[in-house]
Amino acid sequence: MNPTLTIFIILLPFAAFVINGLLSNKLPHKTAGWLAVIAIGISTILSWQTAVSYFLQSEPYIRQLVVNITWLRFTETLQVDMGILLDPISVMMLVVITTVSLMVFVYSLGYMQGEKGFVRYFAFLSLFSFSMLGLVVATNLFQMYMFWELVGVSSYLLIGYYYNKPEAVAAAKKAFIVTRFADFGFLVGILILSYYTGTFDFITITNPENPAIISMTGISFMGISVLTWAVVLIFMGGAGKSAMFPLHIWLPDAMEGPTPVSALIHAATMVVAGVFLVARMFPVVVFHAPAALDVVAFIGAFTLLFAAIIACTQTDIKRILAFSTMSQIGYMMLALGVSGYGHEGLGFTASMFHLFTHAFFKALLFLGAGSIIHALQANDIRQMGGLRKYQPVTHILFLIACLAIAGIPPFAGFFSKDEILTAALASHTVYFGIATLAAALTAFYMFRLYFLVFWNNERTYAHTPHESPAIMLIPMSVLAGGSVVAGFIPFGNFVTSDLKSLETHVHLNVAVISTAVALAGITIAWLFYKRKSEIPDTIAARLGGLYQTIYRKFYIDEIYLFITKRIIFNLVSQPLAWFDRHIIDGFMDLTATATNWISAELKEFQSGQLQKYAYIFLSGVILIVLVVLYTYS
Amino acid sequence: MIDQVPLSHVLSVSSLMFFIGAYGFLTRKNLVTMLIGVELMLNAVNINFVAFDRYLYPSGINGHFFALFIIAIAAAEAAVAIAIFINLYRNIRSIDVEEVDKMKY
């Protein structure tokens, strides 16, 4: 296949966005929806073709610049290009994004049917796909940053899709601002890196033998090399997008958006952009800024456990999934953080592998949740129960996804998680312990969700829940298929840190441990939630304050609110506005008032009283005479 | 005979007259009285001119000319001033100087 055709993978969704966006109140819903679906459909076919032809090449894979156009010139040497870079991770991402997008687009045709902003929805969704695809094929940091921002704004627009709902508006705003704050770090990182290397280009920047990069390790600021600074700052951007602690607060709120959006953006694709970014920078980080990699591993491991703990207490179906997403991304980050290069690069491969499989089962989970919400018009799992009777297909598909995420063989999650655990074990036992514990927690909270929704108390509903239409179930089935088989892909043959193939196999002892803890988690969930039971409430009551703290997500939101509302708004902005109006402007007004006052005083001389003038005149004459006499005598 | 009177005496008289005139000009509220003050000052100046001429430059008559000139001007000025006062009186029924401050605008 002609590689330049890949440009259409990106341009087609953009075209769909432009058409739907400009004609949003003229196009009939059906046309607009199918237009977007067809556009992304062709993109998907092209992506698969690209992937097949790319991976059929003999190893080692090469980095191909398929298209490269100068977009903006900063200096003679430093310029921004727009182009397409094909390498194993970008090709893999192309496949993931287009496939999941296509499924979500098709699903949305059913889910969003009859919504007022249907055309707008598809326009934004297409915009998102375009931006995300542009992000992964970016040839340079700057292009990536641009699409990074575009992805952010599409996420903003889609979270705020129900703009009449104040919660949705607030969530959209929060998501954008938090990620924007992270992007501030990203941008500063780019500035540092581009200044020292004189380029934005990935191929040059990520070349570990690049002398400019090596010289960067020699320059230090506050005891840390500038390269490490740059990479950590860039990682800050990634952490924001990927909802890593402490920049994670936007993700749970982002669930205010339509459920398919959550599936696509806040589960499968956009939130893994941070992982992708770290993977992009990986070769240079692993050789020259290992400290930054430790940061990645630490943050990843922390978020992994942190989010898994919170997920066990939440009651909103989508929020549970959101915390689960954070936790799973924590896995990916951890794997990257503990990875080495070349034949020690198992972590890298594992991370990408998990990204790949996670996209399938997490999208499926969200679409399943969407199917449930669609039927019940409710998000709270305490109002659900016994749904397996009403939604048998959704039930089965959801169960597959749960098994996959819990890491039960032979589902996809098992294989990728196994690799991550192996990599963690090779690095540090603590990381392995955290990862294993989180695996148990994952199995527990997913099956808590599963049992509460599909089993538990058989309640009667005001409106009998119905199974979703085929247009929603078909994409779910496809994703379920992916969740089952994706694990068998020999990922090490395709995606590795050094573009050469890496031998990977299931490690039996790790596999046994992980499966055992997962089964333990499931069993506990089964005991607690299969039927209505007092045990969970008793435990919650026992834990008391701790449970509350976890339930309130460790009060991180409140801390942020305190900083933004109390400190920035009340202690900085308000006084600043006052200062501006009263001190600075007051000073300007004061000069005016002073001039006015002086002139009013001077005006008194001009009284019109003849005799006053004469007095002044006389005094003046006498004064002058005196002066003259004094000087000349 | 006049030569026995020293210049300083004459000048004393004229300055006294001048300042009486000035005092009158500055303190009286009636415009006519003020005009009288002005005339006093003018005549004080006349005395000075004549006196200086007589004492310092006895050969010339420039000072006398100036004095005559000033007398003529003073007459004209008085005529104009009184005409203005009359008009003023017709307009505002007063020739009090403090009520005449419209000119500042």
Place this chain on the structure above:
Amino acid sequence: MLLIALILVPTLTALAIVFAKNSKQVKVMAAAGMSIQLVQSLYLLYVFLAERASGNTEPVVFYQRFPWYNSLNISFDIGVDGISVAMIVLTAIVIFTGIFASWEVEDQYKEFFISLIVLATGVFGFFISLDLFVMFLFFELAVIPMYLLIGIWGSGKKEYSAMKLTLMLMAGSALLVVGILGIYFNSDSNGHHSFNILELAGQTFSMNMQRIFFPLTFIGFGVIGALFPFHTWSPDGHSSAPTAVSMLHAGVLMKLGGYGCLKVAIWLMPQAANELAWIFLILTSISVIYGALGVIAQTDLKYINAYSSVSHCGLVLFGLLMLNKTATTGAVIQMISHGLMTALFFALIGMLYSRTHTRIVHEMGGLMKVLPFLSVCYVLAGLASLGLPGLSGFVAEMTIFVGAFQHPDWFHRFITIVAVSSIVVTAVYILRVVGALLMGPVKNDDHTKFHPATWYEKLATVTLIAGIVIIGIAPLWLSDMIMDSLSAILD
């Protein structure tokens, strides 16, 4: 000839309006005149690019000289470089849309449109002139009608605002006169003093002279460019001004400041610029972050936009003071970008105000539902303002930041990072406003009965948005055009 026509067309339009019979005729004439102006400025852009493409690398092209007052060596020198061409096109777009944004003016319409066009004439004249004296003349011609426009057709505390704005700008002009005369009397071209920028640029002034007159000229132009702490005329002035005047003022007049700082202060006195830049860099970085933080506490839409203009225009001067080509190019793009964006903002605020009769954010809400077209435009303007890629603001800001980062010392690094942090604050205030104003439930029942956007409103907004998008998507030609012109100024 084309350059002369740029002044002639608006002058003739203003004259023609004198003879118009009713408001319809006035508006049609104004619109026609400004359309011609827009077309010929685009044509100017085209011939300029063609001239450059054909290999003309003179610092200034289409140069013409008309002696005017020989004994003082004042002459009407005109000519353009890439920067002035860009600014001329910007001005033409803003005045064109400004006419349509004031389509509903009925009160003393004749005088209104005449003043507006006279103002624009001043701006066009300013951008084409190369003689400091004539430049200053046009500068004043642009500033003075502002007083009438705000004082007569304004709203709120209009007399106060008009007075304040004019007095502060006049104070700036006073500094400027001193600066210009200082340059004049220190210059020497063939035994004469000179006002001609090109001749002056060839000379090196003594350091002592530069140390005095650089700050004078820079602050003189800086006042109109909203340099902290001389920016306080801006919030009051903008909030009282009628729509089109706010548009022109924030969109174009504030750019005279940046343009002047570059073409007069920095070009003619580069050594002092180098030496004293740090003082002004501190002031401008304060502007940038202070303006942005100041916005958060505002509730009036026009105040919001005025303070955000302080922040954005601070970035213009910030970029200029980095004294390298990249940052300066960014500053010029920022001028254009901010001009289009803020004109769009003010136009939209005017359109909303004519319907809601309030500018207080929390008295409105959910406008997206009742005024979809205007709301979408508002969102776009907001996104451009917070620097979304694909819209012009991003290009400008990034160029400034990358340029600023080329200075390796910690002082420049630090203030650059301070300036970069404004992108976060900008996002905060833009999204706050967008959220409160356009989204959420409709607050006021009366707001459901609005008439939708009219053709002239659509024309005005779409033109501005087109400009923003074109620069945002394909910035290379613009940045190359500007950067080429900078070789003469900065090298």
